[in-house]
Amino acid sequence: MPAQLTELRVRDVTIKLHRxxxxxxxxxxxxxxxxxxxxxxxxxxxxxxxxxxxxxxGFGGSDDPxxxxxxxxxxxxxxxxxxxxWLDKVHLxxxxxxxxxAAEILIRDRARFQSLVQLAPAGIRVKGVPxxxxxxxxxxxxxxxxxxxxxFADRVLALTPDEAQMDVMLRNRFTVAKFGWQPRWFDxxxxxxxxxxxxxSLVVWGDDDKIMPPEFAALWGERLxxxxxxxxxxxxxxxxxxxxxxxxxxxxxxxxxxxx
Amino acid sequence: MKLVSxxxxxxxxxxxxxxxxxxxxxxxxxxxxxxxxxxxxxxARHIDALVYAEELGFDAIGVNExxxxxxxxxxxxxxxxxxxxxRTKRVQIAILGRALPLVNNPIxxxxxFAMLDNLSKGRIIAGFVRGIGSEYHSSGTNPxxxxxxxxxxxxxxxxxxxxxGPFAFDxxxxxxxxxxxxxxxxxxxxxxxxxxxxxSSETVAWASDPKRKYPFLVTFSSADLVARYHNTYRDKARExxxxxxxxxxxxxxxxxxxxxxxRAIAEAGHAVETLFNDFLxxxxxxxxxxxxxxxxSMRNFIAMRRGLGGGRATAAGLIDSGTALIGSPKTVLAGxxxxxxRTGFGILVALLQFGVLSDELTRRxxxxxxxxxxxxxxx
Numbered sequence: 001m002p003a004q005l006t007e008l009r010v011r012d013v014t015i016k017l018h019r020x021x022x023x024x025x026x027x028x029x030x031x032x033x034x035x036x037x038x039x040x041x042x043x044x045x046x047x048x049x050x051x052x053x054x055x056x057x058g059f060g061g062s063d064d065p066x067x068x069x070x071x072x073x074x075x076x077x078x079x080x081x082x083x084x085x086w087l088d089k090v091h092l093x094x095x096x097x098x099x100x101x102a103a104e105i106l107i108r109d110r111a112r113f114q115s116l117v118q119l120a121p122a123g124i125r126v127k128g129v130p131x132x133x134x135x136x137x138x139x140x141x142x143x144x145x146x147x148x149x150x151x152f153a154d155r156v157l158a159l160t161p162d163e164a165q166m167d168v169m170l171r172n173r174f175t176v177a178k179f180g181w182q183p184r185w186f187d188x189x190x191x192x193x194x195x196x197x198x199x200x201s202l203v204v205w206g207d208d209d210k211i212m213p214p215e216f217a218a219l220w221g222e223r224l225x226x227x228x229x230x231x232x233x234x235x236x237x238x239x240x241x242x243x244x245x246x247x248x249x250x251x252x253x254x255x256x257x258x259x260x
Numbered sequence: 261m262k263l264v265s266x267x268x269x270x271x272x273x274x275x276x277x278x279x280x281x282x283x284x285x286x287x288x289x290x291x292x293x294x295x296x297x298x299x300x301x302x303x304a305r306h307i308d309a310l311v312y313a314e315e316l317g318f319d320a321i322g323v324n325e326x327x328x329x330x331x332x333x334x335x336x337x338x339x340x341x342x343x344x345x346x347r348t349k350r351v352q353i354a355i356l357g358r359a360l361p362l363v364n365n366p367i368x369x370x371x372x373f374a375m376l377d378n379l380s381k382g383r384i385i386a387g388f389v390r391g392i393g394s395e396y397h398s399s400g401t402n403p404x405x406x407x408x409x410x411x412x413x414x415x416x417x418x419x420x421x422x423x424x425g426p427f428a429f430d431x432x433x434x435x436x437x438x439x440x441x442x443x444x445x446x447x448x449x450x451x452x453x454x455x456x457x458x459x460s461s462e463t464v465a466w467a468s469d470p471k472r473k474y475p476f477l478v479t480f481s482s483a484d485l486v487a488r489y490h491n492t493y494r495d496k497a498r499e500x501x502x503x504x505x506x507x508x509x510x511x512x513x514x515x516x517x518x519x520x521x522x523r524a525i526a527e528a529g530h531a532v533e534t535l536f537n538d539f540l541x542x543x544x545x546x547x548x549x550x551x552x553x554x555x556x557s558m559r560n561f562i563a564m565r566r567g568l569g570g571g572r573a574t575a576a577g578l579i580d581s582g583t584a585l586i587g588s589p590k591t592v593l594a595g596x597x598x599x600x601x602r603t604g605f606g607i608l609v610a611l612l613q614f615g616v617l618s619d620e621l622t623r624r625x626x627x628x629x630x631x632x633x634x635x636x637x638x639x
Contacts, residue, residue, distance in 0.1 A: 136287070137545065169557060173550040174550045177402065177403060178405075183400075184400075195384045
């Protein structure tokens with residue numbers, strides 16, 4: 001299914017928006033790597049949903065307004081976006097930094113949202129269980145630590161990014177540091193408000209996630225009022241990439257349950 | 261020419277082979293490799309060397325701040341400065357510098373410098389730096405806001421030193437209802453501020469601004485780069501409508517002097533290699549955390565590294581590129597004079613101990629520099 005790349009303007013900020021499929025709105029919030037491509041996982045969802053994959057301000061080809069300085073700022077930006085784009089009954093999916101963002105949005109205002117899917121989200125932590133330090137890892141090490149199955153990393157390493165792609169990677173990295181460097185990958189004021197996300201939720205985690213430890217999954221399960229938990233075997237930090245078909249099936253099953 | 265004898269206070273007993281097994285000599289080098297008994301002796305010897313520089317006629321002695329590394333044992337350089345004040349009479353003491361963005365309340369830096377300035381009756385030179393990339397890992401400070409925090413901390417410190425208190429400071433990163441320094445600095449309006457830097461264009465433009473005219477020290481770069489940064493500063497000053505004075509341009513450089521070039525290289529070659537290969541060893545990710553420099557500076561840096569390639573520095577290479585001055589008095593003097601002709605710089609920050617260089621050779625180097633090189637720079 002061909003995806004479209006469009007632009008969306010919210011107040012003074014223009015962002016890139018990838019979209020595909022038709023049906024109820026499914027908003028996917030990407031993680032630290034941005035949206036280098038439209039994934040088979042999006043196609044699977046686009047068979048029954050209108051899948052919207054925006055590039056966050058500061059990532060990829062989107063604007064980077066100086067007033068967005070923190071994850072709460074980014075969450076408020078998305079609440080503006082959802083209102084201005086007249087989105088409603090939105091199913092929200094987030095991976096990693098995007099999962100953190102999804103939670104920041106929903107603790108503030110869940111009125112236009114219907115469900116939440118979290119794929120190895122950042123945002124909260126378990127004391128004594130450190131995240132992987134992908135800021136200190138070298139490029140190959142960081143890439144390898146994203147996956148359980150190293151053939152995924154091998155395939156990416158075989159490609160040589162061009163200058164434009166290198167620039168986007170550099171830009172994404174700057175923005176990721178802005179949001180996630182300190183405290184590392186979490187907001188101290190997030191966990192205590194997760195009870196406000198009174199929506200059906202699905203939490204998916206790879207059992208070999210070297211960035212967000214799988215130990216964090218249980219805490220999400222405890223704090224979210226209505227969460228189903230799925231631990232994916234033999235999977236790293238990007239379950240929707242590494243186990244795309246399986247995760248798509250889990251997500252679609254879950255969403256069927258929400259709608260029925 | 262103003263002459264500064266500068267020291268990094270490296271931990272020389274470091275097991276270099278063991279250290280090489282780790283990612284870097286910074287941040288993650290296990291501190292079990294530090295032996296406090298040997299380390300305490302290192303402090304004593306390094307302080308002796310700095311104090312000796314006064315006797316030899318240097319204008320200033322210099323220390324600096326680095327964290328969680330064998331490269332330098334001065335996470336709190338003001339503690340060393342305080343010790344140096346008690347053991348010296350005349351010499352200026354340059355702290356080159358304190359890393360402003362790394363602290364959560366820069367008032368403490370303003371206070372400490374003011375104390376040192378009083379304790380020394382006005383012998384303090386205050387260096388302001390951002391800290392190197394690795395320190396954003398070891399302190400947890402967000403590199404994305406490094407420039408903002410530096411500028412804001414700088415403004416706060418200068419105002420604290422110069423404006424009658426109490427007053428309120430309203431910043432984005434720092435907010436204080438009462439800024440009211442006790443003690444105030446001894447020097448009027450405040451201790452001289454120097455800016456050691458790797459030469460980013462943003463820093464040059466800021467330091468050379470007529471409001472500041474801060475001396476700009478280029479550290480550990482090839483002679484060509486030093487000349488380029490000095491001349492960028494000069495050009496910037498001309499754009500602002502004035503001519504940069506020699507005292508606004510500084511060069512920090514490892515220097516070793518012996519009777520002949522051969523002897524100098526034989527005595528100091530290995531030591532200077534350990535400085536660059538072992539003690540300074542950091543990965544790109546440590547050195548350049550995202551946001552620490554502008555995107556364009558980062559791009560240039562990546563391109564430059566690609567050009568240079570990896571590989572270990574050699575004494576010959578460091579000498580050829582003018583990154584280190586090692587040789588006979590004539591050779592070393594010629595290197596300094598050549599730079600003076602190219603840029604008209606007026607502050608030489610001489611690193612006379614570096615890497616594993618022993619106390620004995622350090623002392624000999626200092627004596628020889630003072631006897632054979634220094635007089636020619638005074639004319």
